[in-house]
Amino acid sequence: MPRYSYSAINTYLNCPRQFLLAYVDRREQPRTEAAAVGTEVHECVAEYVRHLVRAGLQTDLDYIASLGVSSDARGVLETFAGTHLFEPGDYLVEHRHQVRLAEDVDYSGVIDLLRDRGEELDITDYKSFWRALSQSEVESSLQLRGYALLAFDLFPDARRVNCRMDFVRLGVVREMTLEREDADAVRQELLRHVSAIEKAKEAGDFPARPGGHCDWCGGKGDCPALASGLEAITCAADAAALADEYIVLEARRREIQGLLKPYVTREGALARNGLVVGYHTSDGVSYDLPALVSVLERAGYGILDYVRPDATAIKKAAKADSALAEALTAIARDASKSTFAVRREAA
Ligand code: SF4
Numbered sequence: 001m002p003r004y005s006y007s008a009i010n011t012y013l014n015c016p017r018q019f020l021l022a023y024v025d026r027r028e029q030p031r032t033e034a035a036a037v038g039t040e041v042h043e044c045v046a047e048y049v050r051h052l053v054r055a056g057l058q059t060d061l062d063y064i065a066s067l068g069v070s071s072d073a074r075g076v077l078e079t080f081a082g083t084h085l086f087e088p089g090d091y092l093v094e095h096r097h098q099v100r101l102a103e104d105v106d107y108s109g110v111i112d113l114l115r116d117r118g119e120e121l122d123i124t125d126y127k128s129f130w131r132a133l134s135q136s137e138v139e140s141s142l143q144l145r146g147y148a149l150l151a152f153d154l155f156p157d158a159r160r161v162n163c164r165m166d167f168v169r170l171g172v173v174r175e176m177t178l179e180r181e182d183a184d185a186v187r188q189e190l191l192r193h194v195s196a197i198e199k200a201k202e203a204g205d206f207p208a209r210p211g212g213h214c215d216w217c218g219g220k221g222d223c224p225a226l227a228s229g230l231e232a233i234t235c236a237a238d239a240a241a242l243a244d245e246y247i248v249l250e251a252r253r254r255e256i257q258g259l260l261k262p263y264v265t266r267e268g269a270l271a272r273n274g275l276v277v278g279y280h281t282s283d284g285v286s287y288d289l290p291a292l293v294s295v296l297e298r299a300g301y302g303i304l305d306y307v308r309p310d311a312t313a314i315k316k317a318a319k320a321d322s323a324l325a326e327a328l329t330a331i332a333r334d335a336s337k338s339t340f341a342v343r344r345e346a347a
Contacts, residue, residue, distance in 0.1 A: 002104070002105055002106070002194070002198070003098065003105075003107070003108055004101075004105065004107050004108075004141045004190070004193075004194050004197075005107070005108050005109055006020075006105070006109055006146045007141060008023050008197075009025065009068060009142070009190065009193045009194070009197070010142070010143070011213075012193070012196075012197050012200070013193065013215070014209065014211060014213040015208060015209040015210070015211065015213055015214075016205070016206040016207055016208075016209060017206045017208040017209070017219060017223070017225075018208075018213065018214075018217045018219060019206065019305075020206035021217070021218055021219040022134070022217075024201070025221060027218045028218055028219040029217065030214065030216065030220075032215065032216065032219070033159055035216065037070070037072055037073075037128070038128045038129065040069065040070060040073045041076045041128035041168065042112075042126060042128055042170075043078055044069050044076070044077055044117070045076070045077065045112075045128075045168055046093060046094050046112065046126075047067070048060075048063065048064065048067075048077055048080065048081070048195050048319060049086070049091075049093050049113055050093045051063050051066060051114075052086045053086070053091045053093060053260050056084050056088055057086065058085040058087070058138055059081050059084070059085055059086065059159070060081070060165055061081055062108045063077075064077045064078060064081055076128065076168050076169050077298065079168065079169065079171050079172075080168045082171075083171040084166075089115050089116070089117065090115065090116040090117075091113060091114065091116075092111065092113070092114040092116075093112070093220070094110055094111075094112060094113075095110065095111050095114055095154075095311055096108065096110045096149045097109065097111065097153065097154050098150070099149060099150055099153040101187055101190055101191050101194065102123075102191055102194075105191065105194050106148070107150075107190055108150075109146055109147055109150050111123050111125075111150060111151065112124055112126045113126070114126050114151060114154075116155060116158075118158075119156070119157065119158060119159045119160065120158065120159070120160045120161075120162060121151045121155055121158045121161045121162070121285065122161075122162045122164065123144075123147050123148065123151050123162070123164065124164045124165075124166050124299040125143065125144060125147060125163070125164065125165050125166065125168050125228040126168050127165055127166065127167045127168065128140065128168055128169060130167070130169055130170070130258065130259050130262045130263070131165070131167075131259070131261075131262070132167040132170050132172040132174065133165060133167075133174065133257040133272050134174075137177070138165050138174040138176055139176045141163075141165070141176075142189065142190075144163040144165065144176060144252065145163075145178060145182075145186040145189070146186065146190060147161075147163060148161040148178040148182075148183070148186065149183055149186045149187060149190070151181045152180055154195075155263065155338075158180070159179065159180050160177060160178070160179055160180070161178045162175060162176075162177050163175065163176050163177065169262075170262065179259065187344055208224055208225035208226075208244070208245045209225070209252075210223075210225045210226060210245070210247050210248040211247060211248060211251040212248075212251035212252050212254070212255040213250055213251075214226065214252075215252070215255075224241075225241070225245075226244065226245065226248065230343075243323050246249050247342055250342050256328075260278075262280060264277070264278035265279070267274070289307070293307070314328065337339050
C-alpha cells in the first residue's frame with residue numbers, strides 16, 4: 001500500500017523527476033551544509049522543547065548553555081528561549097502518525113509539537129530557514145493542513161486545530177485554524193495529488209521541472225533540464241533548454257535574496273569585489289498634492305506637466321462607480337505592454 005508524506009508530495013509538485021529519483025529510484029540526495037544546519041537546529045529545538053515538557057519548565061537558559069551544539073544552533077535556541085514561554089499542559093513532541101486517506105493509501109507525518117487542550121489542539125511546525133512565510137502562504141500551506149488532518153485523527157474529540165508555523169531564527173509565528181469540518185477537504189486534496197503521482201508512475205512520466213529546489217536534488221549531475229552550456233539557439237530544443245536554465249536562475253536569485261535580506265538587515269550590507277549587496281537608501285521627497293498644485297500655479301507652471309494620475313486609485317474608484325467606469329472607458333488609451341518574465345501557465 002503506498003504511503004505518502006507531505007515531503008514526497010511537495011517534491012513531486014516541485015519537480016516530478018526529482019520525486020522519481022528520490023522516492024522511486026531511492027537515489028541518494030545531497031546533504032548540503034544548509035540542510036545539515038537546518039536539521040541540527042530542528043533537533044536542538046525539539047530536544048529543548050522535550051526538556052521543558054519533561055521538567056514542566058517555561059524556559060531554561062542553563063539547559064541551552066549545557067548543550068554541545070554549534071554556535072548557529074545555540075543562537076537560534078537563545079532567540080527561541082527569549083521569545084517562547086512554555087505553558088504547562090499535555091504535549092506530544094515530534095510525534096509520528098499516519099492516517100488512511102483511502103482504502104489503499106496512507107498519509108504520514110511527524111508533528112513537531114502538539115498540545116492537547118480538549119476540544120482544541122495547537123500544533124506547531126518549527127521552521128529553521130531565514131524567511132518568514134507570509135500569512136497567506138501559511139494559510140494555504142498543504143503541510144499544515146496535512147498535520148491538522150493527522151491531529152484530528154489522533155484526537156477524535158477535537159473540533160478545531162490551531163496550526164502555527166514558528167520561524168525560530170526570526171522569532172516570528174504565523175497561525176491559521178482548521179475546523180473538523182475542513183478535514184475532508186484536506187483529505188480530498190491530498191488524494192488528488194496522490195492520484196496524479198500514481199498516474200505518473202503508471203505512465204513513467206516524470207518531467208524535470210527546474211527551480212530553486214534543484215539545490216537539494218541528487219539528480220543535478222545528469223538532469224536534462226540543467227547546464228545546457230549553450231551559447232546560441234539553433235533549434236527549439238536549445239531554446240527550451242535555455243528557458244529551463246533561466247527559470248532555475250530566476251528561482252535561485254529569489255531564494256538568495258530571501259536568505260540575504262534578513263542577514264544584511266541584521267549585519268549590514270556586504271562589500272564584494274567592488275560591489276555592495278544590501279539595502280541602499282536613496283533620497284526622496286513627497287508632496288502634499290494641494291500644496292504642490294498651489295506652489296506650481298503660483299510659480300506659473302502647468303500642473304498637468306508635473307502631476308501624474310494615480311492609476312490604482314482611479315481603477316478602485318471605477319470599480320465602485322459604474323458611471324465613472326463608463327466615462328473612463330471612453331477616454332482610456334491603451335497602455336498595455338509586454339514584459340519578459342517567468343510566470344505560471346494560465347490554468
Ligand atoms: S536538477 Fe532540478 S530539474 Fe533536474 S531533476 Fe533535480 S530538481 Fe528536477
